[in-house]
Amino acid sequence: MADALASALRGLRGSVARLPRWIPLRRLGRLRPTTVRARATAGAVVVVAVALAVASFALLGLLRADLLRNAERDAAQQAQTVAGLAAAGDLDRMRPAGLGADFVQVVNARGRVLRSTPNLAGLPALAPVTPLRPGTSFHTWRVRPLGGEHRQRVVQVTTQTPQGLVAVFVGTSLRDVDAADDTTTAALVVGGPLLLATVGFVTWRVTGRALRPVEAIRAEVAEIGDRDLHRRVPVPPTRDEVARLAETMNLTLDRLESSGIRQRRFIADASHELRSPITVLRTQLEVALAVRDQELWPELIGGALEDVERLQQLASDLLLLARIDAAQPVPAERLDLGGVVRDAVEARLGDRVPVRVSLAADVVVEGSGLWLARVVTNLLDNAQRFAAGRVDLTLRTVGGPRARTAVLEVADDGPGIAPEDRERIFERFTRLDDARSRDHGGAGLGLAIARDLTSHHGGTLTAADSPGGARLVVRLPVAPPAPDTALTPAPRVHTDR
Structure with missing residues (x-):
């Protein structure tokens, strides 16, 4: 077994070495399926192939075991009958091979053939080893004088006789077992690839049909830009995961559109709110520069400070809104x-x-x-x-x-x-x-x-x-009760209001 495995490995290395130099081995890895459709099809084919192989081996094993058990039962019955005659010293009453048996041969401990059916007349003992102790054993041989087309299941019954140990060999043909193996194997060889091809074709078509709405959603989303947030992806009529995906995508687009509208409106309003106090502040400063009376400067500077305070408060509010919109935890x-x-x-x-x-x-x-x-x-x-x-x-x-x-x-x-x-x-x-x-x-x-x-x-x-x-x-x-957790003291808030 180890020699055969080593020989197979050497042959595999030799086959790889004989690959054409223009075929990079890394290209073999690119043959792996890259799309969901291809992976689903390949996965289904592999799973069915494995299941089919396991089921085929199990079916052949059960069929062979059942036929072999039936053949052994008939041969064992006749072998026990002949062994009883040998133990009684009455081999002359041995009858020809009955139903379910192809030959009978009786051999003594020295390997001498005592009795046999006509189809084994003149032939030496079948077993190369002489019988050692009483019991029943089973062998599978090819008996060439019988044609050699099919194997023979041989039942050996060793018994004690007045002349010593005697082995009775009764053979039954395994033609039914071989025929069943050949027929089942041929059916599996022909039907297996057809079944795998059918599974692959059906999986490819069904997966493609199931993924068609996903491709439509992807294509629509790919065409939506920052100026096309009003567009929506198509929702398939099916009430499955793909339909829920499309609905969720549309809800996301709704939120994005609302956020964009809100952002543009916020920028416009903020620009308007900032422009007014800046304009007033500039006017007050220009007037202060133009007025030479120093007694009016405190009033003008006080008004300018009020506008600066408004700008400062507005900037603080805009910064806080930006932090809130950023969804800070x-x-x-x-x-x-x-x-x-x-x-x-x-x-x-x-x-x-x-x-x-x-x-x-x-x-x-x-x-x-x-x-x-x-x-x-x-x-x-x-x-x-x-x-x-x-x-x-x-x-x-x-x-x-x-x-x-x-x-x-x-x-x-x-x-x-x-x-x-x-x-x-x-x-x-x-x-x-x-x-x-x-x-x-x-x-x-x-x-x-x-x-x-x-x-x-x-x-x-x-x-x-x-x-x-x-x-x-x-x-x-209200927070759930947590007696072991101390409360955080409220921060002191300071304001210039």
Whole structure:
């Protein structure tokens, strides 16, 4: 076995060495399938080929074992009968080979043929080894005097007789076994490639049909540029994974289109907002240069400083919006929301209207203290801008013990918000009263920043009904209890307001 394996390896190396020099071996690796369709087809063919080979070997083995068992049974019965006659010393009563046996030969311990059927008359003993001990054994030989076309399954029964050990050989032809092997092998040789070709063809067609919508989606996406975000990929009528892929792709394109529109609008609005204070600042500086009266310079420089402050605040807001749009992760810190709100209110100086605060205890949330304080500051700035004489800030919780929600409300007694404007006020650079907002220094970014920061914390910011004025409501999920984790103290917020 080892010599045969070594010889096969030497032959394989010789075959590789005899390959033409103009065929690089690395090109053989390029024959591997590179497309999903080709890989699926090759995989299906290989799997079916392996399964077919295993099933073929199993079928041939079972068929051969069954036929061989039937042949051995008939020969063994006749061998036992002849062995009984030999043990009784009555070989003269031995009959010719019966059904299922081709020959019978009886040999003594010295190799002398005592009895045999006519087709073995005059021939020497079949077994080259003399019988040693009683028992039954099976052999497979080619008995040339019988023609040699088919193998013979020989049953040897050794028994004790008055003259010593005697071996009885009864042979039965394996023509049925060989014929079944040949027929089954021929059927597998012819049918196997046909089956593999059919599997490959069907897999190729089915895979191509299944991947056709994917190719259409790919081709459509390849043609969509930054100016064609309004286009959508085709959704196949099938309700399978490819259809869900197309729907997801269209949703992604919707988000990209909305983001592009929002970005272009933001750039246009930011340019407009920056142009106005820059123009005013330039005018004031030109007037200051033209005026020679030094007593007017403090007033002109004070106005210029106010515009610089507006520019600084606007630039800070635009930078924060850029950070929010970049989807930077929120620091996961456990915070006492009541402490954050209290510090944000105490840090405010010079509010036009006093803020009445009502805070529930033990309201713990997860997030960034600086960003949550910025939400409170922006809501209070908005309320101070429009309140007549009252600003109320309330913090409470709603819901069950396992799914509580923190509710932060800021209400004022100003002109209120019309129902049709309750969503528009959260758009960037939106002012319901443009002239009054400019007088108060607003750029239309405070509520937009507050909503974006709230969304980053998994909450919502909405405008609710209020009988006399406006009421803005923030809802944030309450953090699950964690007794072993210390709360992060609320950051001190400093403002020049």
